[in-house]
Amino acid sequence: MKIFIDNNLLIWFKRVYFLFLILKKGKIENIDNFIYRGDFVSWDHKTIRNTFLEYFENKNHKVLKSYSLIPDNDPSLLFVAAGMVPFKAEFSGKVKPMYTRVATCQKCFRMDDIDNVGYTLRHHTFFEMLGNFSFGDYFKKESIHYAWDLLTNVYKLDPRKLWVSVHIQDDEAEEIWKNIISKDKIVRLEDNFWGPAGLTGPCGPSTEIFFENFYCSNSNCKPGYECLECEKKERFIEIWNIVFTQYFKNEKGELLDLPQKNIDTGMGLERLTRILQNKSNQYYTDLFYPILSKIEQFIEKDIEKVYQNFNLQFELSNYLSKRDIYLNIVADHLRGAVFLISDGVIPSNEGRGYVLRKLIRRAILYSKFLGILKEFSHEIVDSVVEIFKDVYPEVQLRSDFSKKVLNSEEKAFLKNISKGISYFNSIKQELIQNNIKIIDGKKAFYLYDTLGFPLELTMELAKNNSLQVNIDEFHKEMETQRIKSRQNKNDIKVFSINKEFKTEFIGYNKINYEGKIIGILKINPDKTLELVNEISSENIQDDIILITDITPFYPEAGGQVGDKGIIYNDNFKFEVKDTQKHVEGFIFHIGKLNGYLKLGDQVYLEVDFYKRKLTAIHHTATHLLHSALRKILGSHAYQAGSLVDYDRLRFDFTHFQALTDIELKNIEDLVNEKILKELDVLIEYKPLNVALQEGAIALFTEKYPENVRTVKIVDKDFISYELCAGTHVKNTSFIGTFKILSEKSLQLGVRRIEAVCNLSLLPIFNKFSYILNDLTSLTNTDVDKIKNYISKLIEESKNLKQNLINIKKKYYQLCINQTNLFSKNVFNFNLLEEDDLLLVHDLIKTKNPLYFGIYYVENLNKYIFIFNQNNNDELMQLFNRYNLKLINLGSYKKVVINDSKIYDEIITQIKLKIAT
Ligand SMILES: [Zn+2]
Ligand SMILES: [Zn+2]
Known part of the structure; x- marks a missing residue:
């Protein structure tokens, strides 16, 4: 069975079929249906992408790389599902855009259409979206003209095959289109409205461009019309959606006018490729075909x-x-x-x-x-x-x-x-x-x-x-x-306030500085924030938040914890317990106030030097560790999480099996070697693409600014080069010592290493040495000999236990031989310990498998019956009558009786039973 029909054959077949139709009908009305797609131009997917980006670059757009599929800082979304998602902040006007015209080819992922995947031939989970964006720059007219020009003059789609739709109330868009395309190819539709992505965000009316896949004789047949003649054959393929983003939808569902009007467009690369490559569906384009043929190789002959x-x-x-x-x-x-x-x-x-x-x-x-x-x-x-x-x-x-x-x-x-x-x-x-x-x-x-x-x-x-x-x-x-x-997660990091603050961070060079209070925030019990003009510790128990115009305090980021320290003047002292960066970029000092302060106060800001220095030491060590892991385990060992504190570091990375002792030692040695070599830590600022081209490691989950900070440590056969905003030491020698404490699995494919450096090793070393001291004095041996000593103790105790068991066995065997209280199947005697039950049980079993045992445990004052369930129905009934719980013991049942009265009654009945 040949599935993939050669494309040229298909075209020729269509032409012959078309000639046949002409001969049959005797008229030429649909000639375009068969020669419209620029058959002789080869559009591979790379050319299609580049053509789009180059077109908009020539129209003064900044061409940006695709962002990660994982949205940055947006808890409302699991994945980037459209080209505009990474620019949500720019669209809503919250962030001033770095460029007003941008074009991208964005990786997208959606689960919404998963049920249609494979069945419709045009839905995918992963897909690419070509998009041009305007943030308060051009609007409807230009965006429509660009799209038309690109499709018809560059991609050379036949204009006669294009249709458009506009929102039912959007006269402006229709007027623009009327100058381009005949009126009967424009339809007005209710649902030409896009967004927002997620619950809230920018949105607005849209216009869509459709490609007509084949001719239909029904004159009503237009985009948005359910045509019986065409059924579900997809006469119109939606190729380009241009959204006139002019509203913001808030939590209440209201549409508010955006301060600036934007353009957000999206053209599915897979669909455009299908049209340009003249394929009957998207899986036959060069975006899929090699994958399909590879999968086919694995299909068994005997299905x-x-x-x-x-x-x-x-x-x-x-x-x-x-x-x-x-x-x-x-x-x-x-x-x-x-x-x-x-x-x-x-x-x-x-x-x-x-x-x-x-x-x-x-x-x-x-x-x-x-x-x-x-x-x-x-x-x-x-x-x-x-x-x-x-x-x-x-x-x-x-x-x-x-x-x-x-x-x-x-x-x-x-x-x-x-x-x-x-x-x-x-x-x-x-x-x-x-x-x-x-x-x-x-x-x-x-x-x-x-x-x-x-x-x-x-x-x-x-x-x-x-x-x-x-x-x-x-x-x-x-x-x-x-x-x-469920575990209780109490995260108060997502704050929201409706005011803009600007804090200048100067903490890379300074740890003490003077600043001015520009924001005071009370944290309410429901975690909402309240702005106040002044505050006194007399009326406040909880932590508060201070914002200053300038600060040396490093806010938690990239795994490095926020700085601690104090902010003070003559009237108050504020203990900074944590420093956090707000989503909008300003810096929160969170902590406890003692005294009185008000807006505009001049204050001193003092970072805890000791903690800051040790944190920087652990951060630089983390970078060395990351590179060492990649060097020793392979480049698949990638950062999956990181915590940098003053007293330890924790590094999660992707790797598939537990590290061996040798690997761990090699990693530790390599890091310590780089410390001993006194390598300079170089900090530079440069454009993101330059840094990436130079091989700097970026986290795919982060969204980086255009100009990035890089941290580089180089030796002749070793390089650590990362995009990082953290604080670092100037030279690796400051780290002093690096020690791995533990390595374990975090989840499938992710491992975690914990390590400590420098002075932070001391408390751990001290703890271990106290324990050792205790052990040596307790055992009266030297440190060197303690392992042998303890092994010997363990060995001896094992032997003693075994001896005891042997002696017990002999003792119980004697008892068994002498005890035959009621009949030969009933044994009754005292156990030295309850644990001996199974031991005795086994001894008796070998003597008579149909036995019934009654034991008395002296030290606990309780009675235990053991019996074989299959042969003791009457006994079961007896126990049931007393509501006694049966405990499974392999093929036997066990009953424990703590009440000697019940015990006496049961024994009496058993004796009666035996007597009869
Ligand atoms: Zn139709
Ligand atoms: Zn870092």
């Missing part, structure tokens, strides 16, 4: 066997009709997963990590439908890299890591996949027998919680079998589980 192996039901007709859909889904999801991993997302059970996990598991499940037996997902990475390495270098940089993540996630899921499918089949069987169509939520939750099937997978399996899942019940189960494991 039925694969289905059997995973307990799936095979039907040839169903397989043939769905095969391409499965293939598209697997390709889309694995491509998306590689991009997420490259931007630092790691599979987990919450947030972004869970989305990635779902995506990978869906890909694996569909690969089974497709007929793939073996682990394969990691083998697809290289074909993704091959397509995108020149555009998104991070995909290549992290390709080894992507392979490991995909493979380990696939392995973990494969262990459960056939179990899960069998479990699902058994549910299905049960439902069919009872004529029920809905899977109960508890069972779906079991699949999720125990077998690792995300709800979406269970729903997918249900859909394939015309069943539904009780989702409400599933979520109830989930919530119950969550409540059980």
Whole structure:
């Protein structure tokens, strides 16, 4: 079966077919349908991207690189889902834009359309969006003209094939279009309104440009019209959406006028590529095709066997009709997963990590439908890299890591996949027998919680079998589980106030300075903030926040903790417990006030020198550690989290197995060597792209300004070069000593190292030496000999224990031989300790397997019965009558009686029983 028809063949076939139509109908009315797409120009995806960016560069736009898929500082969004997302602050007017005209090709990720992926041929989870933006610069007229000019004169799309829509109330946009395109190609639609991305944000009316894919004889057939003749064949492909961002939607849902009017446009690269490359769907473009053909290589010849192996039901007709859909889904999801991993997302059970996990598991499940037996997902990475390495270098940089993540996630899921499918089949069987169509939520939750099937997978399996899942019940189960494991998180870092402050940070060079109070904030119990003009410690118990016009205090950032210290004048003393940077950029000093202060007061600001210096030492050491890890473990060892404090550092990084003692020692030695070598720490400011080109390490999760601060430490075979705003020592020798304290796993693929430097080692050293001193004096030995001494003690105590057991065994054996109180199957004697129960039990068992034992534990004053359940129904009834709890003990039952009266009664009955 040949799936991919050669494109030129297709074009020629169409032409012949067209000639046939002319001959048949005898008229030429649709000639454009067959020769419109610039057949002879080759538009590869790189040319399409570059053409767009160059076009807008020539129109005075600043071309910026794509931002990470992980939005910076925006808790309302999981992923960047549109080209404008990284500029939300600029659009809302909160931040003064560095450029008023910008163009990007932005990586985007959406889960909203995941159910359509593969089925519609135009939806994707990961996709790229071409966009030009104006922040208070040009507006409707220019944006429409640019779009038209680029599409028709540069990409050379036939203008006769283009249609547009405008918002139903937007006369202005329609007037502009009327001068470009005939009136009957303009439609006014209610839903031409975009945004906001998330709950609040900029939004406004839009105009959309459509490409007409084929001719339709119905004169009503226009964008936004449900045409019966065309059915769902997508006559119009929406290619470009231009949003006239003129409103801001607030928390109440109100539309407020933005102070400046903006332009936000988005053109799906995949769709444009499909049109320019003349393909019938996006999976056949060069953005996907190599991935599809790679996946195909893994499909087994004997597909039925694969289905059997995973307990799936095979039907040839169903397989043939769905095969391409499965293939598209697997390709889309694995491509998306590689991009997420490259931007630092790691599979987990919450947030972004869970989305990635779902995506990978869906890909694996569909690969089974497709007929793939073996682990394969990691083998697809290289074909993704091959397509995108020149555009998104991070995909290549992290390709080894992507392979490991995909493979380990696939392995973990494969262990459960056939179990899960069998479990699902058994549910299905049960439902069919009872004529029920809905899977109960508890069972779906079991699949999720125990077998690792995300709800979406269970729903997918249900859909394939015309069943539904009780989702409400599933979520109830989930919530119950969550409540059980919830931890109290008390984060007060997200402050919001409606006033702008400007604090100049001078802390890189100075730690003492004079400033002026420009903001005083009370923290209310509900964590909201209140601005006040003056404050006295007499009426205030809690911490307050001070803002000054200038400060040497470093606010927490990039893992480095905020500075501590004091702010004071003659009237007050303020103990700074923490320094934080507000989202808008100004600096909060948080702490406790003693005295009286008011706005405008001149104050002294004094950072705690000791803590600041030790923090800088730990920060520089963190950079050395990061480079050492990459040198010794490989470049996949990437920062996943960092904490820099004055008394320790903590560094989380991506790596797949525990570090060996030798690796740890090598890392420690390498860092200490760089300390001993007295290397200068060079701090420079330079344009972001220059720093990145020079190989500076940036965190993909951070959004950097155009001009960045870099920290560089160089030796002949070693370089540490990072974008970093933290405080550092001037020379590595200041670090003094670096010591790793621990290394452990944080989650799949992420490890954590804790280390200390310099004087902060002293308290730890002291603690250990006190313990050692205690041990040596207690054992009366030298430090050198203490290990031997303790090993010997342990050995001796083991032997003593064994001897004791042997003696006990002999003792009990004697007892057993002498004790035969009621009959030969009933033993009764005193235990020295309750722990001896099993020991005696075993001894008796060898003598007579059908025994019944009664033990008395002297030191606890309790009675224990042991008996074989199978042979003692009457005894069971007896115990039941007294409401005595039966405890399982392997194949035996145990009953404990603390009440001697009950014991006497039971014994009397047993004696009676034996007598009869
Ligand atoms: Zn139609
Ligand atoms: Zn740093």
